[in-house]
Amino acid sequence: KNEVEQSPQNLTAQEGEFITINCSYSVGISALHWLQQHPGGGIVSLFMLSSGKKKHGRLIATINIQEKHSSLHITASHPRDSAVYICAVNRNGGSRLTFGEGTQLTVNP
Amino acid sequence: DAMVIQNPRYQVTQFGKPVTLSCSQTLNHNVMYWYQQKSSQAPKLLFHYYDKDFNNEADTPDNFQSRRPNTSFCFLDIRSPGLGDAAMYLCATSRGSGLQETQYFGPGTRLLVL
Numbered sequence: 001k002n003e004v005e006q007s008p009q010n011l012t013a014q015e016g017e018f019i020t021i022n023c024s025y026s027v028g029i030s031a032l033h034w035l036q037q038h039p040g041g042g043i044v045s046l047f048m049l050s051s052g053k054k055k056h057g058r059l060i061a062t063i064n065i066q067e068k069h070s071s072l073h074i075t076a077s078h079p080r081d082s083a084v085y086i087c088a089v090n091r092n093g094g095s096r097l098t099f100g101e102g103t104q105l106t107v108n109p
Numbered sequence: 110d111a112m113v114i115q116n117p118r119y120q121v122t123q124f125g126k127p128v129t130l131s132c133s134q135t136l137n138h139n140v141m142y143w144y145q146q147k148s149s150q151a152p153k154l155l156f157h158y159y160d161k162d163f164n165n166e167a168d169t170p171d172n173f174q175s176r177r178p179n180t181s182f183c184f185l186d187i188r189s190p191g192l193g194d195a196a197m198y199l200c201a202t203s204r205g206s207g208l209q210e211t212q213y214f215g216p217g218t219r220l221l222v223l
Contacts, residue, residue, distance in 0.1 A: 031210075042215070043152075043199065043201075050209060086151065095203060095205070096142075099151035099152055
């Protein structure tokens with residue numbers, strides 16, 4: 001069992017839909033990251049969370065430390081949101097990242 | 110303005126022919142990481158430098174080496190590439206000031222081994 005698990009693995013949505021991607025982890029963490037990877041490879045950091053909720057534009061990330069769960073929400077989805085979204089954690093005592101397998105999101109016009 | 114730069118973006122090499130991938134950063138970060146990412150898989154950490162201190166992951170093959178001649182540059186050397194080494198190689202940096210840090214990724218170098 002992976003220490004960081006994401007669901008779903010693949011998600012297809014229509015433009016304008018509200019999207020939720022989930023991440024569960026089984027280790028103690030100091031922070032959780034949501035990353036975006038477009039085709040072609042480059043990774044962009046979207047959020048770093050250690051508690052509560054953060055919002056940036058149409059993106060919202062939440063974390064529940066007691067339940068060891070985080071969600072990434074995209075409101076009013078757009079085809080340009082199509083990418084792989086990766087959840088990663090800093091385990092307690094380290095700055096290295098442990099990655100989930102990623103969620104491939106496709107938003108159709 | 111590019112902050113983590115990787116060259117080249119695409120690299121083709123022959124089986125067994127040494128290859129070097131390059132990463133540079135304008136952020137003056139202490140920590141630099143090299144990841145290998147194969148298709149549809151999560152990035153896998155190969156090694157990282159904290160300043161000049163080299164930290165190798167236990168399962169990184171000996172075929173992979175790294176050099177960091179100064180703060181700005183870090184190189185990944187693959188001594189004898191095999192077909193299984195074809196992958197995207199990602200460089201990342203972080204400040205190195207604490208346990209909760211954002212990592213800044215480069216665009217990656219896609220390596221093809223013929």
